[in-house]
Amino acid sequence: MRTVTVVGASLSGLYAARELRAQGFDGRLVIVGDEPHHPYDRPPLSKDFLTGRADEDRLALTDAEDAGALDAEWLLGVRAGALDPRARAVVLADGRTVTCDGVVIATGASARRLPGPAPAGVHTLRTLDDARALRAELTRGARRVVVIGGGFIGAETASSCVALGHRVTVVEAAPLPLLPQLGAELATVCAALHRRGGADLITGTGVGALRGTAAVTGVKLTDGRVLDADVVVVGIGAAPNTAWLTGSTLALRDGVLCDDGCATALPQVVAVGDVARVGGIRAEHWTSATEQPRAAVANLLAGRTTHHARSLPYFWSDQYGSRVQFAGxxxxxxxxxxxxxxxxxxxxxxxxxxxxxxxxxxxxxxxxxxxxxxxxxxxxxxxxxxxxxxxxxxxxxxxxxxxxxxxxxx
Structure with missing residues (x-):
């Protein structure tokens, strides 16, 4: 291989680029990222960055020495528009084409949004720009915050908002937050963290509509209740970024379908991180994003699956001054x-x-x-x-x- 393109400049894309160099690839390395930022760490966005304990310089995952060792061409602030297998090329949204011998798909996932237009004051929290906007909103005095979704992002964001002195209500449609991951008995333990930490938790009801025109004023629940709100954070999961792969002949089903080694059905194309469904599972966790690239790159360079990326599921979450860890x-x-x-x-x-x-x-x-x-x-x-x-x-x-x-x- 003379040229490899990594599509996605976040955590898994950066680790794939490092693995390419570590495993002996000395050709042209191109890294495409839809955000204008160099790779940064996402977990602190809902925690230390949101509360002001960490600034942007502490989020950076690369420095000058690391960038020099990668010897890569960075194409930032531009989305991938298509993958053309016949031409062996990645077509960018601005019309440029990168011809390459190998491709690592690491385009991650995007935050799911509520249907319909969103008034001012409604936020998601997935990117650095999202976190910047939400942090600025939360500095404008005491706020009534409604967090929609009791998963990891929702729980961490609620915890940070409580720490900043805001009045927080978490709305979870399921009977308990984190129920699919933990089961009822352990999910009950995590639900208690909200109440002990100072947030109100409403479960078993969804969101019917947002109130307000120019700016949000409340959240109407499907059971008829209305919650007053100055700020709404939508944390209802993420969807894999696969739209640019439509027409590429890759199998897409809630992610890019891969074998146990992150290899796709197309020769010289692998996928890693939140966008990859590896061995039937798509895992949106930091550990998967950092462990999958080693096997993926080995298989890309070998031209066949010689390594497997299966690992024990593991995640952690910092909420209300406690660290929650789960494995298995x-x-x-x-x-x-x-x-x-x-x-x-x-x-x-x-x-x-x-x-x-x-x-x-x-x-x-x-x-x-x-x-x-x-x-x-x-x-x-x-x-x-x-x-x-x-x-x-x-x-x-x-x-x-x-x-x-x-x-x-x-």
Whole structure:
């Protein structure tokens, strides 16, 4: 390969570029990014950056030395418009074309929005520009803030708004926030963090409409209630950025469909990060964005899948002064057991909490609230078990393929 183009200049795109150089690619490296900014760290946007404890210089993921080592051409502030497999080219929205031998798709995801026009005061929080606008709004005195969505971004944003002295209400359509990820028992623990932290939590009802014309004044819920609001933050998930790939012959279904090694159906095209559905799963977590590029780049340079990107699911979230960590593969029906700490009126006690999910006598997942050391030990053990299970599965597949088929005889 003489030219490789990385489409996406965020975390996974940067890690892919680093892996290309680390794995010996010394050709032309082009990095395309739709934002005008060089790669920056997104997790602090809803936390330290929003509260003013961190400025933009602390978000940067690259410096002059790193940029020099990459020796890349940065095309920032321009979107990718199309992928042309026949011409082996990435077509940019401004009409330019980058011809290349290999492509890493790392275009990430965009925040989902409520349908219809949004008055002033309604925000999403996905990009640095989003965070700039919301931070400026929150400095204008005490505000009534409604956060729509109780997932990670919603919970972290609500926590930051409470810390800034605003009156905060979180609206979650599901019976509990984080219910699909954690299950009812553990989701109840996280719901209690909102109430203990000083935010009102409304669950089991959705948003019917926004009130206000020039500026938002309230949120009407589907149960008829109206919440007064000066600021509304919409945190209802993200959609993978795949529109530019329409017509490329790539398989698209809530992301770019890849095998276990991030390889797509097109030769010399791999996908990583929030946009990639790897082995049937699309994981919007920092860990996936940093771990997938190693296998993806190895397979891109090899021209076939030689490495696999499967890893134990892991995420963390900072809310109301507590760090929540979760790792593993929980399934409905797992038994939950508290192994350290305890609950105080439904919320983790002062000494935190460590709980495990178990199935058939085996630990499947672990949740920690302010118990980082024992959590790290259990996460490592879960990862070891997961690797063993995956190795046994692959060995079984290989053995099945090696068994000769005998012709049936009468």
């Amino acid at each position: 593969r929980r399934l409905d029906g797992d038994t939950v057991r508290i192994v350290e700490g305890g609950l105080d009126d439904g919320a983790p006690g002062a000494d935190g909490l460590l709980a495990v999910c178990e199935r058939d006598g085996r630990t499947t997942a672990v949740l920690s609230v302010d118990r980082p050391r024992p959590f790290t030990r259990m996460r490592r053990e879960l990862a070891r078990q997961d690797d063993e299970t995956e190795r046994e599965r692959r060995e079984g597949q290989a053995a099945a393929l090696s068994v000769p088929h005998r012709r049936a005889t009468l």
